[in-house]
Amino acid sequence: MSGDLSSTTRTKLHRLRERGSTDRADLYAVLDAGLVCHLGVVIDGSPVVLPTGYGRIGETLYLHGSSANRSLLSADGQQVCVTVTLLDGLVCARAVFHHSMNYRSAVIFGQARLVTADDERLAALHAVTEQLAPGQWAYARLPTRKELAATAVLALPLAEASVKGRSGGPKDDDEDYQTDIWAGVLPAALTFGAAEPDAKLTEGIEVPEHIRRLAGTTRGAAR
């Protein structure tokens, strides 16, 4: 399925309408580029926002945590909000007031469902692992039945969402363009360093190629 996501009261952006997008491809691009999402749940009437890993299979987002994570478990059957934010740069304008950030963000609303079927949980873990470090599912030891049981996976349909973002240079007031104040963008991106082997690694085991080649690259940088 492609095309617009459903627009509801929650996803109708009340400001900066020109920055809004409800295109499913844009949503997937943001989600697929991120590493961490922020899960919002309501507990005893108050909001709780927690960072967690995630993965996507088609039109479903899977969030991953320990089966002892009460916030994750408490979300089962509840309305949640999951937000993924990619920071692309600092926008330095001539005026303090016009300073901004370049970013892309996806905000997803929906009813979360705790995944109980082993095959769906395994598929979800696959997606979560590959989102984190592509190639590791085929490379590392796969989960045992016991490990699967100790993993909590939350599913969220990608049906109600909004995508926002800002790119490009600063927008200043007309009169400020005459000043001698510098203005521009300082690009920012999550960048990987060189892999650091575990201190307990058996001598002679090389960094696998799919990990080695990430060193010096950025994750989810704006195109």
Place this chain on the structure above:
Amino acid sequence: MSGDLSSTTRTKLHRLRERGSTDRADLYAVLDAGLVCHLGVVIDGSPVVLPTGYGRIGETLYLHGSSANRSLLSADGQQVCVTVTLLDGLVCARAVFHHSMNYRSAVIFGQARLVTADDERLAALHAVTEQLAPGQWAYARLPTRKELAATAVLALPLAEASVKGRSGGPKDDDEDYQTDIWAGVLPAALTFGAAEPDAKLTEGIEVPEHIRRLAGTTRGAAR
């Protein structure tokens, strides 16, 4: 004031207790290193999680947005949750199950207050601007009275919070250390590129030193 933050039901971590910290210095370290926070509010009974810029003055966190941002405005007098997450690396274990992330995160709970006094709003904007790009407050044109009025600032006391994190290498099961699977950490950090001048910049205006020196540096990298 220094020392432990108050521990409440919400900040009592229900898992990974050894990763919890209630030390105020740790909280400030995470907050001062971040660029974006995620604000959680409850609107019509459902959670909404939005990314926004912020700054800190002593024991108060200030969040910044447009005065047309309804989610920000709706938080006035309400219980909110603000989370700042710094990703430090991907932890690749020998087993898929033990894959993890190195990170630091701060989760703050409290009642938000919309700042209405002009002097507090100006001080808050100072903190927010300097959090984003240190040096810009002294360098760029300061807000006019009209610009101040068009800015919404939310204050949150830093009284109820928890700090969590993970660092170091993977923890695998005993039997997996005998395998020939590589394990280690792929470090990650937000890295700045070279400043990109605004297309409309008057010729001859140089990048100021406080911006130029950020190129190639990382923001809030783990010590």
